[in-house]
Amino acid sequence: MKSRLKILLREALDTLHRDGVVPRVPGTIPVERTRDPAHGDFATNLALALAKAAGRKPRELAEALAAALPAAPEVARVEVAGPGFLNFFLAPAAFQAVVREVLEAGRRYGRSELGGGRRVQVEFVSANPTGPLHVGHGRGAAYGAAVADLLSAVGYEVHREYYVNDAGRQMDILATSVWLRYLELCGEEVAFPENGYQGDYVWDIAAALHRENGEAMRKPWDEVARNLPPDAPAGDKEAHIDALIHRARTLLRDDQYRLVFDVALNYILDDIREDLEQFGVIYDEWFSERALVDSGAVLKAIERLQKSGHTYEKDGAIWFRSSDFGDEKDRVLVRENGQTTYFASDIAYHMNKLERGFERIIDVWGADHHGYVPRVKAALEALGDDPGRLDVLLVQFAVLYRGGQKVQMSTRSGEFVTLRQLRKEVGTDAARFFYVMRRCEQHLDFDLDLARKQSNDNPVYYVQYAHARVCSVFRQLEEKGLAHHRDRGLAALDRLTESHETELLRELSRFPEVVESAALQHEPHQLAQYLRELATAFHTYYNAHTFIVDDDALRDARLALIDATRQVLANGLELLGVSAPERM
RNA sequence: GCGCCCGUAGCUCAGCUGGAUAGAGCGUUGGCCUCCGGAGCCAAAGGUCAGAGGUUCGAAUCCUCUCGGGCGCGCCA
Numbered sequence: 001m002k003s004r005l006k007i008l009l010r011e012a013l014d015t016l017h018r019d020g021v022v023p024r025v026p027g028t029i030p031v032e033r034t035r036d037p038a039h040g041d042f043a044t045n046l047a048l049a050l051a052k053a054a055g056r057k058p059r060e061l062a063e064a065l066a067a068a069l070p071a072a073p074e075v076a077r078v079e080v081a082g083p084g085f086l087n088f089f090l091a092p093a094a095f096q097a098v099v100r101e102v103l104e105a106g107r108r109y110g111r112s113e114l115g116g117g118r119r120v121q122v123e124f125v126s127a128n129p130t131g132p133l134h135v136g137h138g139r140g141a142a143y144g145a146a147v148a149d150l151l152s153a154v155g156y157e158v159h160r161e162y163y164v165n166d167a168g169r170q171m172d173i174l175a176t177s178v179w180l181r182y183l184e185l186c187g188e189e190v191a192f193p194e195n196g197y198q199g200d201y202v203w204d205i206a207a208a209l210h211r212e213n214g215e216a217m218r219k220p221w222d223e224v225a226r227n228l229p230p231d232a233p234a235g236d237k238e239a240h241i242d243a244l245i246h247r248a249r250t251l252l253r254d255d256q257y258r259l260v261f262d263v264a265l266n267y268i269l270d271d272i273r274e275d276l277e278q279f280g281v282i283y284d285e286w287f288s289e290r291a292l293v294d295s296g297a298v299l300k301a302i303e304r305l306q307k308s309g310h311t312y313e314k315d316g317a318i319w320f321r322s323s324d325f326g327d328e329k330d331r332v333l334v335r336e337n338g339q340t341t342y343f344a345s346d347i348a349y350h351m352n353k354l355e356r357g358f359e360r361i362i363d364v365w366g367a368d369h370h371g372y373v374p375r376v377k378a379a380l381e382a383l384g385d386d387p388g389r390l391d392v393l394l395v396q397f398a399v400l401y402r403g404g405q406k407v408q409m410s411t412r413s414g415e416f417v418t419l420r421q422l423r424k425e426v427g428t429d430a431a432r433f434f435y436v437m438r439r440c441e442q443h444l445d446f447d448l449d450l451a452r453k454q455s456n457d458n459p460v461y462y463v464q465y466a467h468a469r470v471c472s473v474f475r476q477l478e479e480k481g482l483a484h485h486r487d488r489g490l491a492a493l494d495r496l497t498e499s500h501e502t503e504l505l506r507e508l509s510r511f512p513e514v515v516e517s518a519a520l521q522h523e524p525h526q527l528a529q530y531l532r533e534l535a536t537a538f539h540t541y542y543n544a545h546t547f548i549v550d551d552d553a554l555r556d557a558r559l560a561l562i563d564a565t566r567q568v569l570a571n572g573l574e575l576l577g578v579s580a581p582e583r584m
Numbered sequence: 585g586c587g588c589c590c591g592u593a594g595c596u597c598a599g600c601u602g603g604a605u606a607g608a609g610c611g612u613u614g615g616c617c618u619c620c621g622g623a624g625c626c627a628a629a630g631g632u633c634a635g636a637g638g639u640u641c642g643a644a645u646c647c648u649c650u651c652g653g654g655c656g657c658g659c660c661a
Contacts, residue, residue, distance in 0.1 A: 368656065454623055
């Protein structure tokens, strides 16, 4: 509807341009929904924006624009108002036609081909596979999935990817932690390191290892601990754990160490994959950092930077001159000990993404990684790629509240709240919805009591209830021995003239605009907000009027309207990964 | 110290990239079930858009500074 007005305005502008009234026709034509019904249904500030360039008074230009506007049946009248706004009053039929549009498009209503099949990659969550996902990852998962689904809905070809950091030091700490627990299961008296992973899942992996390998990997604790630098609090816990890792590798040799490592990695990856699946988040690809390293891509990336002259050596390390590209300081690519950094892998990874032909790449990161953005963009620029093709979306933390109190979390002790626990406590639907209710830049206060509540306070239930209520009306219809004649309803849409009906029609017509805006701006909260408003319009209508009336045509028209409402609620909820139940 | 994000009703947040009289939900107060699900609806009260300057026809929105809150500033990942 909005785009129809834009077309009309463009034609009018072309006319004015030909007549020499306006010097140029702008690329985008702003059309907005009005807040105040007195201002019509849609408005444009075109005249205000072009007045200066045209050398005319805004109101005068608006009059000219109105006069040049081609006639259209859906536009009842056009008014010049205020400082120079052009207000459009649409014919009732224009809104009534939305019912037909929705019912004919069905699940496709709201979708578009705007993206033209262009390929976009969305990488999200990508948590280190060193433990179960916690509630912080949950927000990234819900948000990333919603952004991906929205982009896909507006016609992009979306590739969902999880970057598996299976090559770093954290993984070595995990593998070593597992092995130490394994030794304990073998009966060794182990002084578990301060910096090791403490969670119960480490015991579970160790037990699996023990089951499958018996005591084949047992070494006496005396031998393991011999001459290690002291652990905290007396010593340096970092030095201690590094020495311990080194000792594990030496004693186990490569093949056994790799076995422990892989058992741990696969156990946790399987767990994460299952967790996300149950959260309704499915990936197209799980991309391994180790595979990237093994392929030589990391060395190749470093080489490319060296050849283009953006690196130098200092203190035995190889540095990337990222400060030349806006980063606050230079970064190490290859350490003094010859090992490449995580950053080097990440450059190779992003190179790889672009090489795979994605037109745009989107990274969803936790806000604590924001300092990392300039250096990745710097690397892309240094490599001759356009950093503008990368969008990094930073998601702020979620803080859980229970009984009005902040829920304390500590990753270290293993007492964190996992995503799985959250799902169990409030359900997937509530979790998915709550996570995307706020802008991603906004800290999220996640009220667990509210998410569990089954009342109108809870926005998820409120929206789902609207859907279930429509379904209930149709069940009621059947119980009364009646049937819905859709065609009769569609033929009688002009009977939908009550203010509540007009309001509901207006909401339904907004849906495609909301989906488009939410997708392009990467803001699923717009959709969540919209669904609540649509549900309100429906509940209000429900209370004000009876649908199952004696007048056949009116009844069928109203039923068509609420059926369309049900469809839009379902379509919207699906994009957020929330179910649309027929009864609750 | 430097950088990024945030500051809007008592609370939690929207505000369509600069538009017309700043909006919701919760909470508070007062109403609505002989009727399709009361898991609902209606109404009222509630604001110096953190503060101060600036840009222009017009600012919650853009720029500068100040004050508050969060997060970063590793040869960790």
